[in-house]
Amino acid sequence: MSVFMGKGIVKTALVAMVALSVAFSIQAKAEADLSAGKAAARVCGSCHGIKGIANVPSYPSLAGQSAQYLAKQLRAFRDGSRNDPQMTAMAQHLSDKQIIDISGWYNSLSACKPGVKK
Numbered sequence: 001m002s003v004f005m006g007k008g009i010v011k012t013a014l015v016a017m018v019a020l021s022v023a024f025s026i027q028a029k030a031e032a033d034l035s036a037g038k039a040a041a042r043v044c045g046s047c048h049g050i051k052g053i054a055n056v057p058s059y060p061s062l063a064g065q066s067a068q069y070l071a072k073q074l075r076a077f078r079d080g081s082r083n084d085p086q087m088t089a090m091a092q093h094l095s096d097k098q099i100i101d102i103s104g105w106y107n108s109l110s111a112c113k114p115g116v117k118k
């Protein structure tokens, strides 16, 4: 009996965790203010392109990329778990809200065609 109860608790906890992470991702998307994101990303355009398509091969294009992925990378640059001399400096000044807005804005842009050589 106790074995079954134990499994039940684990199952309940897993269901709760999945529900929470879904809730968080929906919230992150709903909260993005695209025009604020566009304004905050103006300084990023010199490297990543005005519309998120970079012209220099060492700078990644961001247009159309998943907002969740972009936000995760920006937080990683900000907290130092991902390190790049240029990006670490750029991300250090971003607030949580700006990260969500910027990520949502880049996600809303049209991506470059697959296979574009750069």
Ligand code: HEC
Binding pocket: 040, 041, 043, 044, 045, 046, 047, 048, 058, 059, 060, 062, 070, 071, 073, 074, 083, 084, 086, 087, 090, 091, 102
């Ligand atoms: C001086 C040039 C420069 C500027 C300005 C700049 N970046 Fe970057 N960014 C880079 C480089 C270089 C990389 C690749 C880093 C690496 O190789 O890890 C990068 C990577 C990224 C990534 C990760 C992309 C991926 O596919 O993993 C994100 C997200 C990003 N930048 C967002 C921004 C935002 C938002 C801004 C403005 C606040 C900005 N960048 C400003 C040069 C720049």
